[in-house]
Amino acid sequence: MPDLWVKHCGISHTGSFKDLGMTVLVSQVNRLRSAPLNRPIAGVGCASTGDTSAALSAYCAAAGIPAIVFLPTDRISLAQLVQPIANGATVLSLDTDFDGCMRLIREVTAELPIYLANSLNSLRLEGQKTAAIEILQQFDWEVPDWIIVPGGNLGNIYAFYKGFEMCRELELVDRVPRLVCAQAANANPLYLYYKSGWADFKPMVAADTFASAIQIGDPVSIDRAVFALKATDGIVEEATEEELMDAMSLADRTGMFACPHTGVALAALFKLRERGVIKTNDRTIVVSTAHGLKFSQSKVAYHSKEIANMACQYANPPVNVKANFGAVMDVLKKKLDGKLCL
Numbered sequence: 593m594p595d596l597w598v599k600h601c602g603i604s605h606t607g608s609f610k611d612l613g614m615t616v617l618v619s620q621v622n623r624l625r626s627a628p629l630n631r632p633i634a635g636v637g638c639a640s641t642g643d644t645s646a647a648l649s650a651y652c653a654a655a656g657i658p659a660i661v662f663l664p665t666d667r668i669s670l671a672q673l674v675q676p677i678a679n680g681a682t683v684l685s686l687d688t689d690f691d692g693c694m695r696l697i698r699e700v701t702a703e704l705p706i707y708l709a710n711s712l713n714s715l716r717l718e719g720q721k722t723a724a725i726e727i728l729q730q731f732d733w734e735v736p737d738w739i740i741v742p743g744g745n746l747g748n749i750y751a752f753y754k755g756f757e758m759c760r761e762l763e764l765v766d767r768v769p770r771l772v773c774a775q776a777a778n779a780n781p782l783y784l785y786y787k788s789g790w791a792d793f794k795p796m797v798a799a800d801t802f803a804s805a806i807q808i809g810d811p812v813s814i815d816r817a818v819f820a821l822k823a824t825d826g827i828v829e830e831a832t833e834e835e836l837m838d839a840m841s842l843a844d845r846t847g848m849f850a851c852p853h854t855g856v857a858l859a860a861l862f863k864l865r866e867r868g869v870i871k872t873n874d875r876t877i878v879v880s881t882a883h884g885l886k887f888s889q890s891k892v893a894y895h896s897k898e899i900a901n902m903a904c905q906y907a908n909p910p911v912n913v914k915a916n917f918g919a920v921m922d923v924l925k926k927k928l929d930g931k932l933c934l
Contacts (some may be wrong), residue, residue: 595737595875596861601723602851602883606646606675608805609748609881612723613716614647618622620715621707622655635660635682637701638709641695641744641805642672643882644889646681648709649676660706663687664695668804671886673858689798690745691810709749712812720748724755727877728765736769737874740861742853742881743773743782744806744830746817747764752818752879769877775858776801776836782817786828786835802890803836803851805882807906827869834902837894840884841906844891849884 611863617636624631635658645661647786652659659681667689676683686693694710701708711717735756741749756768769899775783779798795810811817820826830895831839836916838900840855848860857878864870884891897904911927913919 594865594872596878597876597906598848598854598878598880599723600880601728602880602886606643606650607883607886608643608647608823609720609723609879610643610647611651612826613711613719613747613751614629614644616652616707617709617713617715618648618651618655621657624707626658627763632918633707634658634705635707636709637661637697637706639663639690639697640668641690641807642668642886643805644710645681646672646675649679649681653679654682656716656801658682660684662697664689664693667800667807669887669889671888672805682854688809691709691715691798694810694812711745711811712881715759717747717751717754720751721755722756723879724752725759726802728756728759731875732873735765735766735767736877738772738870739769740774740857740876741879742803742856743775743817744779744808744811744853746773746782746811746813748881749773749878750813750816750820753824768824771824772860772864773826773828774826774857775830776803776806776856777830777832779803779807779809780830781811783815783828783830784819785814785818790822801836802887803856804887805851805853808855823895829865830861830862831856831863835859835862837890837899837902837904838906841891841894841904844884845906846855847879850880851882851884851887852890853882854880854884871908 604611625633638644638662639662649659661676661681662684665685677861719831759765778801781796785793798809801807836855836859839858840850841848894904895907897907913923
């Protein structure tokens with residue numbers, strides 16, 4: 593049996609790993625705003641592809657701090673959009689992509705007393721690195737061989753490195769695992785940089801992808817991600833839209849309800865296994881970054897076979913049946929052919 597595990601970071605308050613870092617950041621902002629420091633911070637802001645805005649809005653609401661989020665119009669799921677709205681954040685829907693939102697929020701926070709909460713802020717990474725420590729604890733301090741992390745703005749891959757390296761420095765473990773950063777082929781600047789031998793990084797305009805939370809063409813944590821990958825003899829792999837959606841749906845057949853970004857990581861695993869880079873008996877952890885319920889629209893489209901130029905080979909649409917015993921029995925006998933003992 594393959595030594596394969598999935599670390600589910602989406603079973604949290606807002607349904608994604610972003611909670612880990614945001615609770616640390618907002619707690620620190622709350623301290624700065626309170627006596628005796630009384631810093632003049634009017635609010636906390638972020639650009640987001642969905643999950644960051646949800647986490648920021650929830651924890652700011654709990655702390656009584658205004659939240660301002662910049663979102664790209666029509667590029668995040670409805671479930672992600674409604675979270676900051678429901679939590680009372682000021683939501684600016686901008687006619688641009690994430691990278692455009694990121695440029696604007698940096699300009700705004702340079703002029704107004706709004707605290708920037710994106711992952712270039714090291715407080716976020718301090719919270720996110722705890723997932724690496726949890727993995728080591730859960731395996732009784734036995735170090736896995738591989739960690740596969742979906743990558744967009746690229747702070748999380750560095751956060752995992754930071755957590756593992758901290759444990760190594762504390763002599764809790766004697767090594768760190770090799771890291772794999774998995775990107776959607778439609779938003780793959782790190783992958784292209786890796787394939788160039790780290791010779792030529794070029795920001796790109798990210799195309800549409802079902803893995804919308806990593807639809808980023810100019811990641812702010814590019815340098816930290818490259819450092820982490822070089823330090824761990826890491827790899828960058830990509831997944832096409834069909835590969836990531838098939839991988840997500842195949843994972844669901846095991847009882848998961850995976851997000852498309854987990855599909856990206858799983859598709860990368862399948863490719864590396866096929867090439868013999870990751871061996872069957874290598875202990876491999878795939879990081880699932882969010883709950884699948886936040887991306888149900890993509891699942892509906894897949895199982896309805898409504899996605900253009902995609903076979904959707906694991907689609908499982910409902911069967912329309914007349915409401916009578918004979919019709920139901922005919923369908924079930926056909927479905928369970930060879931498995932019934934009548």
